[in-house]
Amino acid sequence: MRDLQAMQSCAGIVADDPARKVVIVSATAGTTDQLTELCEAHSLDRKEELLKQIEIRHLELAVQTGPENNAYPGIKEMLIELRSYVHGVNEVTAAERDYILSFGERLSSSLFANVLSKMVDGVVWLDVKDILLTDDFHGKAEPQLEEIANRALKKLKPLLENGLVVSQGFIGSTLDGKTTTLGRGGSDYSAALFAEALSADILEIWTDVAGIFSTDPGIVPDAHPIEELNFNEAAELAIYGAKVLHPATLKTAIRKNTRVFVGKSMDPQAGGTWISQKTGSAPNIRGISIRRNQKLITIHSLDMVHQFGFLARIFEVLARHKTSVDLVSTSEVNVSLTLDTGIQSNYSNRMLDNAIEELRTFSTVHIESDLSLVAVIGNKLNQTPGISGKIFNSLRDINIRMVCHGASPHNLCFLVNDRDGDRSIRLIHKQFLTQPKKEEVL
Ligand code: ASP
Ligand code: MG
Numbered sequence: 001m002r003d004l005q006a007m008q009s010c011a012g013i014v015a016d017d018p019a020r021k022v023v024i025v026s027a028t029a030g031t032t033d034q035l036t037e038l039c040e041a042h043s044l045d046r047k048e049e050l051l052k053q054i055e056i057r058h059l060e061l062a063v064q065t066g067p068e069n070n071a072y073p074g075i076k077e078m079l080i081e082l083r084s085y086v087h088g089v090n091e092v093t094a095a096e097r098d099y100i101l102s103f104g105e106r107l108s109s110s111l112f113a114n115v116l117s118k119m120v121d122g123v124v125w126l127d128v129k130d131i132l133l134t135d136d137f138h139g140k141a142e143p144q145l146e147e148i149a150n151r152a153l154k155k156l157k158p159l160l161e162n163g164l165v166v167s168q169g170f171i172g173s174t175l176d177g178k179t180t181t182l183g184r185g186g187s188d189y190s191a192a193l194f195a196e197a198l199s200a201d202i203l204e205i206w207t208d209v210a211g212i213f214s215t216d217p218g219i220v221p222d223a224h225p226i227e228e229l230n231f232n233e234a235a236e237l238a239i240y241g242a243k244v245l246h247p248a249t250l251k252t253a254i255r256k257n258t259r260v261f262v263g264k265s266m267d268p269q270a271g272g273t274w275i276s277q278k279t280g281s282a283p284n285i286r287g288i289s290i291r292r293n294q295k296l297i298t299i300h301s302l303d304m305v306h307q308f309g310f311l312a313r314i315f316e317v318l319a320r321h322k323t324s325v326d327l328v329s330t331s332e333v334n335v336s337l338t339l340d341t342g343i344q345s346n347y348s349n350r351m352l353d354n355a356i357e358e359l360r361t362f363s364t365v366h367i368e369s370d371l372s373l374v375a376v377i378g379n380k381l382n383q384t385p386g387i388s389g390k391i392f393n394s395l396r397d398i399n400i401r402m403v404c405h406g407a408s409p410h411n412l413c414f415l416v417n418d419r420d421g422d423r424s425i426r427l428i429h430k431q432f433l434t435q436p437k438k439e440e441v442l
Contacts, residue, residue: 001108002029002208004064006266009113012179013268014164015119018368021160021202022194024128024169025112026187027104028057032170035101039092046073047086055079058107072113078107079377094138098171100183105168105187120425122163124224129173130155131197137322141172141180143193152197160198167194184256185246192252203258205245206265211273212237212244215288219422220429226273226286234260236377236411250275268294283380283387285432288425294326296402297356298336299361299411305332314359326342326373326406327413336402338373338415371401372421376412376428381405388412394431395424 001007014020027035031054038050082103089096110125117123131151134141159165164310166179169187172180182189188205211225212234229237235250246260253260253275263272304310314335318325327338339352359365382386388405391412401415416424 001026001112004061004115004267007061007065007112009268010112010265011116011119011204013204013265014116016268017151019202021164022156022191022198022200023112023116023166024111024191024194025105025162025166026169028061028108028111031057031104031108032101035104036097038086039097039100051083051086054103055083057222058111065111065114066118071111075107076267078103078110093177096138098138098141098181099183100178102168102171105170107371109166109168112237113391113419116164116166120164124159124163124165125167126156126159126167126242128168128171128190129177129179131167132172132193133175134172134182135410136174136178136180136181140183141174143172145193147175148193149197154192157196158200182248183246183261184207186242187244187246188249192258195258196252196256198299200258202238203249204261204263205251206263206268207244207250208264208266209262210245210264210267210270211262212275212287213427214286214433216290219290219425220434222434223429224433224435226280227271229273229275229286230279230379231275232279232408233278233286233379236375236408237289239375243311243337247299255424269381272279279379283384284379285378285387285428287377287435288428289375289377290421290425291351291373291375292421293369294373294415295353296336296368296371296415297339298334298360298368299363300334300366302333303362311335312398313362317358318355321351323352323355327402327415329402329404336404338371368401372418372420372424373413373415374421374428377410380409381412382407382409390431392428398424398427417424419438 001010014023020076034050034054038047041047041050058075058079065071072156077253082100086100093099096105113123113125131148133144133147133151135144156165169190170181172182174180191205192203212229213223213225215223217223231250231254234245235254235310238245238250239247242423250260257277260275261272262275264270301310311330323339325339329336356365356367376391398416398420399416403414
């Protein structure tokens with residue numbers, strides 16, 4: 001939802017096919033970042049500056065959508081509410097933060113509903129808090145699937161008989177009506193939850209790239225969009241860094257076997273990636289992703305020797321502090337784990353500190369930072385002779401800090417220093433994924 005043009009392009013996509021029934025909108029570009037900063041800003045001047053930017057952007061959009069649509073009064077009212085709320089809170093709590101962040105999607109969805117009503121009849125703006133019930137873990141709330149399905153049936157389905165619903169991504173609500181959020185980038189997760197609750201056939205994610213690429217084109221300019229992926233490959237790509245999809249989006253689609261399409265909202269004809277259950281039978285490498293800013297925690301204890309229950313004890317501590325672990329590697333007296341500190345909010349970083357403090361009461365904990373997790377994604381990676389040899393041979397002058405291979409047929413992951421991350425990707429892409437140019441073939 002970058003600007004009016006983006007909104008119009010999205011509205012055109014929706015209007016193009018009457019089978020498109022529910023539209024979940026994310027905030028206008030940059031707004032969630034600004035709202036986040038607003039929660040953290042201490043100086044009144046900075047707060048004022050941020051509020052002004054948010055106000056100007058949305059009021060301009062309200063004017064541009066045309067007076068006949070009458071978006072202006074509603075937008076203005078929301079902005080006044082935001083302003084007085086921000087001035088009314090001091091040290092922003094996690095719950096207040098969620099409420100402030102929710103303005104991004106509330107504003108964009110009402111602007112978009114107006115743009116869309118110009119093109120199709122029967123547009124209904126729905127408050128997502130009526131449907132998307134979550135627990136009260138503010139900042140990364142857990143959707144309550146049964147309750148969502150019930151409400152979708154009772155409150156949403158009837159609206160779809162003659163109408164087309166526009167609602168907000170990213171936002172949820174506790175049972176007692178407090179606003180929550182699903183975590184940054186959560187709008188497509190919301191859309192997936194709606195698709196699941198309605199047993200939709202297809203979930204389309206319209207974003208700023210034409211599908212999921214073989215790797216980040218910022219790192220490898222000749223990276224290409226992947227036409228088809230199976231759920232597992234796409235989930236691995238999403239989890240390990242391709243920022244196109246929220247990692248939980250596919251988990252949700254897999255539960256109901258919903259086909260997912262990822263396309264570019266500003267250029268719907270550009271094609272995109274279809275994601276489904278279908279798995280190709282040939283072993284291959286489909287993509288490479290990277291997650292920077294990783295921490296490697298190594299836990300050492302002599303108590304581990306021939307003991308049972310030690311790993312359980314470590315994971316119990318991490319689970320209690322809601323700290324999520326990505327990779328694990330163990331030796332007789334050491335356990336190394338990576339934690340994704342890149343996307344974790346300040347809130348969960350605090351929990352991580354607490355977890356480490358507790359681990360230190362019964363073991364030595366060593367922390368290394370500035371690492372990148374590189375994930376090679378494909379099919380049958382754990383059954384193809386020579387594949388890891390080829391991968392690591394292309395990286396022969398790079399220090400590999402840790403490797404995880406074998407648990408999944410779809411991924412091989414390793415850790416390198418942040419400064420070696422991009423180069424590792426370029427080397428592997430060149431070896432396995434760069435498609436020969438036509439001239440070279442001739
Ligand atoms: N507006 C939210 C964010 O920027 C959710 C989203 O865009 O998916 O994180
Ligand atoms: Mg987004």
